[in-house]
Amino acid sequence: MSQLTSADRIAYLDTAATTPIGRDYKRRAVDALDLRPGHRVMDVGCGPGTDLRRLADVVRADGLVVGVDRDPGMLAEAGRRVAGRPGVELRLGDVHALPLDDDSMDRARIDRVLMHVADPAAALVEVRRVLRPAGVLVVTEPDWDTLAVADEDVATSRRFARFVAGRVRNPTIGRELVRLSGRAGLRVRSVEAIAVVFDDFDTADRILGLRRNSARAVAAGELTDADVQPWLRRLTAGPLLASVTLYLVTAGA
Ligand SMILES: C[S@@+](CC[C@H](N)C(=O)[O-])C[C@H]1O[C@@H](n2cnc3c(N)ncnc32)[C@H](O)[C@@H]1O
Known part of the structure; x- marks a missing residue:
């Protein structure tokens, strides 16, 4: 997403958050947090305050929600979205050095952030530092090596998937969460592998960038127009099936 503007990234x-798939996994992740009124919860890499x-609705006014993000543009948008909400604070900061005290949070949420960071293992150690001893972390990250796009031209689908994974800093972070959480001293309680299934072209195109990324792959010499044009025509005509695995890991501090 590096060539996108801030407005593009927010859109x-x-x-992603408002598709049925996005709503469903986000609800499951918040349920897994087992949040109670009065809890202090941090959303690490909160983006535009999604x-x-x-x-905040769950922890209520006597709890605290802290959104942390390293991108001032994201935090500005988050600020607009939570304006006037009591018990919500926003902090500019990096997951490798969270602007929060030791043992100060009951819950931590991370959603599609570790895929982008320089050192996911160190980031999890940092999250554990901030979590209270009985705290809970819920993290959701994809595994881009599982991206599958159904088409008769399997070779083009494979090259497209490899190209998309290659654009992500930590493409296989989803499958690494259990190992890295353990190394960070967190106790993994449950692991869910959620198949994110796309069955319409428009949603798949917006989330997976079928057109955008295939054009980039052609520009990079990884695919040819002769491969991509008929591939896109068949995907547009449907029926479409594409999927990627998202891991939802719940761990105790
Ligand atoms: C894919 S977005 C997810 C945003 C939000 N969690 C959501 O579900 O909509 C990733 C977010 O992580 C933030 N981010 C990336 N690296 C970070 C880091 N090292 N420290 C803090 N935030 C970071 C980005 O600025 C971006 O807002």
């Missing part, structure tokens, strides 16, 4: 995140209001 992308909003689309989940802050939902978290």
Whole structure:
């Protein structure tokens, strides 16, 4: 997503959060947090505040929601979305050095952030530092090596999937969460592998960038127009099936 503007990135995140698939896994992740009124919860890499209001609704005014993000543009948008909400704070900061005290949070949420960071293992150690001893972390990250796009031209689908995975800093972070959480001293309680299934072209195109990324792959010499044009025509005509695995891991501090 590096060539997208800030507005494009926010629109992308909003689309992802409002599709039925996005709503479903986000609800499952918040349920897994087992949040109670009065809890202090941090949303690490909160983006434009996608989940802050939902978290604030559960912890209520005597709890605290802290959204942390390293991108000032994202935090500005988050600020607009939570304006006037009591018990919500926003902090500019990096997951490798969270602007929060040791043992200060009951719950931590991370949603599609570790896939982008320089050192996911160190980030999880940092999250554990901030979580209270009985705290709970719920993290959701994809595994881009599982991306599958159904088409008779399997070779083009494979090259497209490899190209998309290659654009992500930590493409296989989803499958690494259990190992890295254990190394960070967190106790993994449950692991869910959620198949995110796309069955319409428009949603798949917006989230997976079928057109955008295939054009990039052609520009990079990884695919040819002769491969991509008929592939896209068949995907547009449907029926479409594409999927990627998202891991939902719940761990105790
Ligand atoms: C894919 S977005 C997800 C946003 C939000 N969690 C959601 O579900 O809509 C990733 C977010 O992580 C933030 N981010 C990336 N690396 C970070 C880091 N090292 N420290 C803090 N935030 C980071 C980005 O600025 C971006 O807002």
